[in-house]
Amino acid sequence: MRSMPETFAVSRLSSPVSGCCRAWARGAAPHLAAVRAGTAPIIDHERFAPYPVHPLGAVDFDRQIPKKSDQRQMEPWQRIGVYAAVWRSIRPASRTGRTSRTGFRSSSPRWWRAGSSGRWRGADGLKSAANPGAFLNERLMGDLRPTLFLAQLSNLLAGNISIVHGVTGPSRTFMGEEQAGVDAVRIAQARIAAGQADMILVGGSYNAERQDMLLLFELGDALREAPFRPVFDRADDPGLITGSMGAFSGARIGGSCRGARCDGYRQHRSCRGRPRAPRRCWRDHAGTLDTVAGYRCGRHGRVRRHRGRTGDRRRSAGAVRRVPADRAWRSCRSRVEAAFPMAVGLAAALVQAGDADAALATGVGHWRGEGAVRLSRA
């Protein structure tokens, strides 16, 4: 029963999804309820038309970020992440007392000038300026809020978590879209398994409700403009519907915590949107899933799948369908860097709550990167 290949971990995900905000709800419990009930996703088709997005909705950030001055120094993506990064399983005293063996890592979304920031409205007049360079300098020097830069820096999500929650173990921030979320979870698990850390808070955040992010995806023709449909039913207009989200989980070694155990991890980098690549990585990913999901599946008979996200139905559909599972809950939205941590956290929560003995969390990137993590009852 315990004969696991040596690469698998003995770490556990404790207090999974200790913080989590999404279109439906804040916190783990409402998310579990929504998953069980099969609640339909919330979509906003108007604000960023013609692109649908999954909005975050109203979040009372005061609850987790009490100081207004802290909130003001952050852009929404940071607020989302800091809100989610509440680690209830750790007593406040032990959070700050940790030495270098506590760490956390976040997969951080894009560093981008926020079009919604206070004073910048656009460079009207740039076209007609006699000296465009000087004109731009003047506008930027005058219009940018000085601390805006800090609100944009990728590693400042971690920095703000340190400041607001007093988690002063070191942090690492990975950038790299969906793959960053996969890597953050993988490396957190590897470090704990190897004894390089005792506790790691791992997660990510993403704010979809911004035009500059939509612009990046639209350049690559990656967005869906037709109304919402589940990921596997988007033949009419394949593409992403992005969504705002934050999710963090705590991982630690051993102990007597109630949680889910991370059994195994597979990752593949291949798929990069080239014509031949989808079929190859589909095959590779199927292999991945069969290997991980097949283990223990017969014994327990219940494996629930959580899709991270995918915008490319061709790549993932066939692979996922070949995994036997009682129920598959597909998160049909693109949360980019936050996607995989969310899938992992949710899978762990479901296992912890007893909904499943084992769960598979999977993720497929819009451009590259696939990952799968198997979790079982601790």
Place this chain on the structure above:
Amino acid sequence: MALTRDHAGRPVVAVTGMGVVTSLGQGKAENWRRLTAGESGIHRITRFPTDGLRTTIAGTVDGLFDRPFAAPELSERLAELAADEAVAQSGIGRPGDFPGQLFMAVPPVEMEWPQKQVLAEATNADVTYGTLLKAASAHTHAEWHRLFLFANVADRIADRFGTRGSPISLSTACSSGATAIQMGVEAIRRGESAAALCIGTDGSVHAEALIRFSLLSALSTRNEVPEAAARPFAKTRDGFVMGEGAGALVLEDYDHAVARGATILGILAGCGEKGDGFHRTRSSPDGKPATLAMQGALDDAGLAPEAIAYVNAHGTSTPENDKMEAMSCTAVFGERIAQLPVSSNKSMVGHTLTAAGAVEAVFSLLTMLNGRIPPTINYHDPDPLIPLDVVPNVARDADVPAVLSNSFGFGGQNTCLVLKRELA
């Protein structure tokens, strides 16, 4: 055959290749020559108009493109040059087949103004996100999607060098370069692979990046004599000077390197890191996190402070960092600090930001190999509150068996490395 293990029973991490590019030049030889001659790479910015800017100087690396380019393209090119040199020196694997993972510290990327202007021109309107999205929907610039993805630079470098597994793009602000090295060390210690290619790169001196730092009052405004602006630890220091560059290390399991007859250039003996929850840009006034990071690195290396012969400082030339760093060094080294050489490469190459930790690791290794400590230049007015031996203005011959290299970043990221010349 007995396995070589460190004091904690872990695989020993050797350095078998290194490469560097900065405003001083391309490659170790040119950089080392100019660094030890006390020359500066800082100059007036010619890449973009500097009208109306408070800071008009930087340590840019120019001449690599004969056409307009975006920052990620320059960051990639710098990384490629440094990694080429490192991989070639190590002789590991085969061209296009590197037997290990890639850990890259990259600067955040974003679409820049020239691209926005092209898009806006397509709709004959001004630059707003509405018009940009409309223009983008014509899908005539698909390459920009790829270019401005965070993962792009590392992905292309991974392709170029044939590294294994998922390439990591990371950021811990100004300590990113050191973090990339630390992640390579940890992966080798975990036995995940026998080697790692660790790169820190930064080619992001464009107007908006300069302005962002300028608005935080972080940059020196001594534009009149660019080479004299970066003056770490001096009384009249007034901020850092942005620099560009890349540093690359090939890290390798010691036994693996010896078995294939590689030349061992040094040992990556220890890494220490500590977060600071005090403020987004300022360090805790008591310097405790930096102190703990330094002590952590020494502990990880199994060395007492007395073993360190030279500190390669973070030394940005900001009023705050230099004072805090001096205080932390004093806390770690005690009275000995007055005789311990502590110099800052940033006095000559500027603050290479995401690349700094990696560039300075290369310089630290060269220091040990050549038995010569690069100076802190522009040191003519000592700060009475900073009683350090900064190796002022002129390089110094010395026997250096071990170096402590510091990197402290925005957002409270503190990462320190301990490098040794030899195994024992």
